[in-house]
Amino acid sequence: MPRILVIQPDASDPVGPLGDWLTAAGAELDIRQPPGDELPAGLDDYQALVCLGGGMNAEDDSAHPWLKPVRDLLATATHNGLPTLAICLGAQLLAVATGGRVVQGDKGPEVGAYLVSKKDAAWTDPLFAELPLMPDVLHFHEDEISRLPANAVLLASAPKYVNQAFRLGRCAYGLQFHIETTPEVVQSWAEDEPDMAATAKPGTFETSTLSRLHEDLADTWQPFAARFVQLAGGALKTAAPTPRNTLPLA
Structure with a gap:
């Protein structure tokens, strides 16, 4: 039974269905919500790391x-080849921790149901x-990863x-989008961030629309x-080593 450290940076973004999918697949979760919960000093007791989303900026250390x-743990996991899954803010933290750059997106917020397109490298990736x-995803962010590590x-x-x-090394993954939400969580974000919510398509936050979206998300992302x-348990091989390069590989 792989033991997974789950870091929840924000009370508004719990592990949700993703946690159910991970435990159904045989994982044991240790969920930590800083600053109330102390973060472990290292990762020796874990077989994987998950970092969720949040409303703060990835480098807002003063607040x-x-x-x-958290960034240090993500960097350590990547360096040590520990399977890692970082979502939205988590992906931004992973990028910054390993040499990438995160800025406020110059095209405005990305909010609502979207499709993303797999790149060539994805067809040989184990996950x-x-x-x-073109898998279904849920977006709710205004910062972007402008430069990958x-x-x-x-x-x-x-x-x-x-x-x-994106993937770093053989098994550290960053997703700029959400797969862990519920309709209720997304609706609460829309209430808390009305200016961002206003940029979404009409009807985005209706319960029926979000329910259909989350059924599609489960179909796609539960197997993932x-x-x-x-x-994490060693039953699936990690990706082949990444050739050394100075630019992200597509």
């Missing part, structure tokens, strides 16, 4: 000084290979913001979560 220890060409492998893209999913547990 959230515990962000640096992404079985996803459809060196030697990152770009796995999925979209017209508005290019860097939607199960593969992540297999990766």
Whole structure:
């Protein structure tokens, strides 16, 4: 039974269905919500790391000084080859921790149901290979990963913001989008961030629309979560080593 450390940076973004999918696949979760919950000093007791989303900026250390220890853990996991899944803010933290750059998106917020497109490298990736060409995702962010870390492998893209999913090393993954939400969580975000919500398409936050979206998300991403547990447990091989390069690989 792989033991997974789950870091929840924000009370508004719990692990949700993703947690159910991970445990159904055989994982044990240790959920920590800083700053109330102390973060472990290291990762020796875990077989994988998950970092969720949040409303803060990835480098807002003055308001959230515990962000640096989170970035340090993400950097350590990547360096040590620990299977890692970082979502939205988590992906931004992973990028910054390993040499990438995050800025406020110059095309405005990306909010609502979208499709992202798999890149060529995704078809041979252990987690992404079985996803459809254009999987459903949920966006709710205004910052973007403007530059991926060196030697990152770009796995999925979209017209508005290019860097939607990437892999570092053999098994550290960043997703700029959400797969862990429920309709109620998304509606609460819309209430808390009305200016961002106003940029979405009409009807985006209706319960029926969100319910259909989340059924599609479960169809696509529950098997993905199960593969992540297999990766953590050693039943699934990690990706081949990334050739050394100075630019993200597509």
